[in-house]
Amino acid sequence: MDLDVHPVGERVEVEGVGGEGEPGSVGLVAVVAASVSDLRRAVAVAGELPRAAHLLVAVEYVPAHLGPLAPVPPGMDEWNDLYELRVRRVGRRGWVCEAFFPGGGPVAEMLSCLVHGARGRRRGPGTGFFGGLHGRGAGAWLPGELSARGAPASGPVEMDRVTPVSDVVLRLDEGQGLPFWEDVEVPALDRYTAEAAFLPPGDLRAAALHVHGPDPVGRIAPVDERLVNPSGFRTRVKGPVGVLAEEEGRVLLSDDRKVRVEVPRDGTVTENDLARLRDLRGVRVDWTGRGGPTMVRAVASLAAGGVPLVGGPVPVWAAGLGEELSELISSMGEEHLADALRREEHSVRLRRAALRAHGVRARWRALAAEAGLAVPPEPRVSVVLCTRRPGMVGFALAQIARQRHVRLEVVLALHGFPASLPEVASAVAEFGETGIPLVVHEADGGTVFGAVLNEAVDRVSGTLVAKWDDDDWYGPEHLADLLLARTYSGAEVVGAGHSYTYLQEIDLTVWRPARSEAISPAIAGGTILTDRGVLEETGGFRPRPRAVDSQFLLAAVRSGGCVYRTHGLGYVLRRSGEGHTWDTDLGYFLRHHTEQWTGWRPSALLEGAPAPLGDRPDQYTEHTGGHR
Structure with missing residues (x-):
């Protein structure tokens, strides 16, 4: 059977299975897919299949940037009845996985564990509510989500004790109309299938088609960003x-x-x-x-x-x-x-x-809002800024203040000087006018850099922590880009590639287009974004005076985590004569570059640079120029 054709919400009945005195599972279910995307789309539909003693899953082609078709077990004791598990490669990039559950195993759960294993250990941020589905092709609207449950065309939604299994139901209409929705507790939204758009122009059903909902963006199924994303992007190509x-x-x-x-x-x-x-x-x-x-x-x-x-x-x-x-x-x-x-x-x-x-997450948050649900807020990013240089506080805060598409707060660690210094006090006061929460921590000057970072992290309230350097330039969507990468990569740590460097001593900008959108621990230390839980698992930053960024990334990888590098066009590293924890000479940057320009000439994505907040020392205002 074609799982894209079978309607979500209609159970697959097998003769001789599931009835009184009959076995509760079939002997074998084989699921064959062309891609991992197809497999994720099948998860919602697979919930309508009977349990199976032997489940075979085959994917014809898995690209190199994804892992093998090996499942991530769901929990401590949920697979206690697993008898045997086999994973093997077929052909050049195909994979087959077989699981044997003598008492019968749920097919949808197994498919979810497989796609989860192929794409990365972490599932990424959720929506905060459960979506229900009805109709053909509904799996494309909520791919890979085990929480997606099928619903009857007119409802009601199935109950789990006293709670509905879905918070909102999406029904797909093939152009023949849908019955009245009878569930008064769970709202339903209607959309048309892609096939309905291909009805003959003279068909009365075609004439009656209209969009349920005010936003035309919501007419089509979302894009599965966990697999359809920039991973594998190539900077230099020669094709047509x-x-x-x-x-x-x-x-x-x-x-x-x-x-x-x-x-x-x-x-x-x-x-x-x-x-x-x-x-x-x-x-x-x-x-x-x-x-x-x-x-x-x-x-x-x-x-x-x-x-x-x-x-x-x-x-x-x-x-x-x-x-x-x-x-x-x-x-x-x-x-x-x-x-x-x-x-x-x-x-x-x-x-x-x-x-x-x-993206799937964005689309379902919009659907929930349309249905009148209270959509949970986006996660808050806590920006940790540690500096020994009072004159750079206003510069760094100006970079943070212009971030957009993100909820944030700032923890400013003053390493060895007080907040009462005029240039610091004025910058903090001006930043306060933005309304962005700010916590100021005065750290002892004798404390090593890594320990000061840990003190700052201890003061954050957000679920995510972003490290920020005091003298580098950041585009206004720097944090937003990292959040997108976190959503689609499934990585524990994300960061930007180090593409642009401004060599202040010789007034030169160099660009080296390193490979981006890939699993790689080679990210700029001033762009690290991770969860507070990951910092806890790795023990935080090592209490060392330098190399704390590379040591944290190493610890994250050694603990089984993944580091993902997104593009570096919204970040410029500044190299001045002194004051860097990464100690290397200018020759390194001059040897490893593709292009260079006289003066400060970043990517257009940086959108220039804001003037520093508070008092503006002359030695820094010269580096706040415009577009390249």
């Missing part, structure tokens, strides 16, 4: 520019020689499709076809995957992309993709817009 177009009712992505990807009618783009496109300089979107949700969802997925997209003005029927993404696609010409830096800048802007508008 592909074309995404509709041809004879099919949506194809082709280059000048062959079809790279044929997009299915539901618009799904998988991680395997993205792997086939990484050598392209970009993709030009041809809007001249009939259009519809297939094209819209495919474009959103490519943008979320970091594929540089260009094209003319976006037509009205593609309003579901959202205004920001639509404007970005039409803002760049194909000729600009030949410049590696402009190409990556464009890719970053596209992925930001697509992930924020079309």
Whole structure:
């Protein structure tokens, strides 16, 4: 049976199983998928399958940046009846996993553990509520979520003692209408399946189609950001520019020689499709076809995957992309993709817009708000800033004050000097006008740097901790980019790559486009973002005067964690003559670079630099220039 076709909410009945005096499980269930994305989409539907004594799961192709098809056990005693587990590779990149439960095991739980293991130990931030599903293709709306439960077309939602198993239900209409929703406690939202959009133009059902909900972005299924994301992005490529177009009712992505990807009618783009496109300089979107949700969802997925997209003005029927993404696609010409830096800048802007508008987590938070649910607040980021230099406090606070798309607080550790110094007091007072919470800690000057960082971490109240250096430049979406990377990477620690360096002594900016969007412990120490729980598991920062960043990253990896490096275009490392815990000479930066410019010339994503807060010492104002 095709799990994409079987409606979520309808149990699969097997003759001779589950009845009175009959066995409670079948002998074998085999699930075959082309990609891990397909497997995640099947989790919600697999909840309708009977338990199985033998479960076989095969995935045809798993790209190199993902792990093997090995499950992460769900808990301490939930798999006590597991008898045997086999994992083997098939062909070049295929995997097969078999599990044997003599008493019968739940299929959906096993699939969830498998996709969790392939993508990383951590599941990423949740939505704060449980979603229910009904209809064909519903698995695409909440992929990989074991909490997603099927619901009858008219309700009510199943109860777990006194609590509904879902907080909101999404029903998919195939163009034939849906019955009245009878559950007065759990709200339901209706959307149309992708197939409904392909009804013949004269069909009365087609004429009656309309969007349930005010926001056109919510018309299509979301993008599974845990797999469809920038991981594997290549900075320097020599391939052609592909074309995404509709041809004879099919949506194809082709280059000048062959079809790279044929997009299915539901618009799904998988991680395997993205792997086939990484050598392209970009993709030009041809809007001249009939259009519809297939094209819209495919474009959103490519943008979320970091594929540089260009094209003319976006037509009205593609309003579901959202205004920001639509404007970005039409803002760049194909000729600009030949410049590696402009190409990556464009890719970053596209992925930001697509992930924020079309990611699963973002879409369900929007659906919950539409249904009238109280959406939990986003996690708070506690920025830890430790400095020995009073004159840099205003500079660093100005960088933090302009962060957007993030809830934050600041813990300012003054290492060896009081907050009463005029330049410090004025900067703190001006920062207070932003309304961002600020805690000031006066640390003893004789305490080593790593210990001061731990004292600062002890004073945070947020769930996430971001390390901040006092003399480096940060773009206004630096923290927001790290939060996105944390959501799609599944990593315990995320940070930016070290691409830009300003050599203050010789007034020179150097750029080295290191590999980004990959698992790597080589991140800039001033960009570390992690959970408070990870800091607790690793014991915090080592009480050493230097190299505390690299030692923390090493401890995170040794404890079984993962470090993910996102792009470095929104961060510039400053190298002056002294005062750095990373002790290396200027020759290192001059030897390891791709391009260099006289003066301070960062990426356009840095969006210039703000003037320092409070008193503004002349020696620092010269480094707050504008765009490159």
